[in-house]
Amino acid sequence: MTTPMKEGSAAVQARRVLVLNSGSSSVKYQLLDMEDRSRLAIGLIERIGEETSRLLHTSLTGGAATRERTGRIADHEAALKAAAEELAADGLGLDSPELASIGHRVVHGGLRFTEPTVITDEVLAEIERLVPVAPLHNPANIIGIRTAQALRPDLPQVAVFDTAFHTTMPEYAARYAIDVETADAHRIRRYGFHGTSHAYVSRKAAELLGRTPEEVNVIVLHLGNGASASAVAGGRCVETSMGLTPLEGLVMGTRSGDIDPAVTFHLKRVAGMSVDEIDVLLNKRSGLVGLCGDNDMREIRRRIDEGDERAALAFDIYVHRLKKYIGAYSAVLGRVDAVVFTAGVGENSAPVREAAIAGLEEFGLAVDAGLNVVRSGEPRLISPDYARVAVAVVPTDEELEIADQTFALVERLGRTAQPGQAEPLGQVDN
Structure with a gap:
């Protein structure tokens, strides 16, 4: 999988993934090189919208070095632009041809999303439809997705869902013992969260046991x-x-x-x-x-x-x-x-x-x-x-898990997985 550089220059392999975790008043980000699954930079932007906003950015190329910004960061768009500036200062800008994809942590995927999914307009609409069951989380995730799409509209962006790992629960474990019609009408069931962590840790535990x-x-x-x-x-x-x-x-x-x-x-x-x-x-x-x-x-x-x-x-x-x-x-x-x-x-x-x-x-x-x-x-x-x-x-290591899932999907789909073109994976009827 390659991304073309400027006309007349050699193509370079795109193997970097930016992981974004957008909260209601914060953004966490990590840039990873999937060649060796190493981190190139990590950052945290907190208290977005307040006068006391703070950005902490650590570059991990050539030794760790941390920079701090303080002062008002008005909204998530400004936060992601600030993160992009910090990455660019390290020679890791979002315009780099080495960037393969952006992976987004999305808290609630309901029953429809059982795997990492390329974000299309349809997928984004479904994430928005799930806001009533995740009012504290999905709106912030949506803002992060839209802002990242505006910054890199050409790049395949992937949603990795906290709930996905738990969709394998049998119905007798997932159902609450309440009226079925009411439950179905309002999507009331057990979904579970921290799925990327549980997936990563359970797999690593098996490795530890040989x-x-x-x-x-x-x-x-x-x-x-x-x-x-x-x-x-x-x-x-x-x-x-x-x-x-x-x-x-x-x-x-x-x-x-x-x-x-x-x-x-x-x-x-x-x-x-x-x-x-x-x-x-x-x-x-x-x-x-x-x-x-x-x-x-x-x-x-x-x-x-x-x-x-x-x-x-x-x-x-x-x-x-x-x-x-x-x-x-x-x-x-x-x-x-x-x-x-x-x-x-x-x-x-x-x-x-x-x-x-x-x-x-x-x-x-x-x-x-x-x-x-x-x-x-x-x-x-x-x-x-x-x-x-x-x-x-x-x-x-939830960020590494998100990066792994994101990169594996984009590699599988190839560079044809552009926003609005690729069929999202891992869907079942809700």
């Missing part, structure tokens, strides 16, 4: 400020903890996770809270921050060491929910080959890993105390040799 993904059953615990669990059988997700939205499931930094739905009715009737107020309570003022005022596990552990009872209770609730999901997913899978911790808390908090596995010896699980406290950026086992089920730490 086996293929098809040979192993894995429980993945993605523990960051947002947290989710998945049961992966033979490389396919069969159950996950997040549902219609990212609110369901584990205790998170600011989200409640599983809760009796009647709590919402009770708060409306008895406390007089509006639907929007309850939404803010459950998504932004619950979880660890609601329990103890902190959502940083390091700070919570420090407070526990000082005898803080609220922090200790928050930690115990967090770990208790993890144990419930490990047990439940062990039953779903029938045979478990590995329990894998990933993301910020999962990769860095030895006390969380130790506490989550403690008492599960009858499940074949154990943690080696010495291995558990070792800090490393590499995938590693932390279970003793005698344990029937491996316990592992596998650093996630």
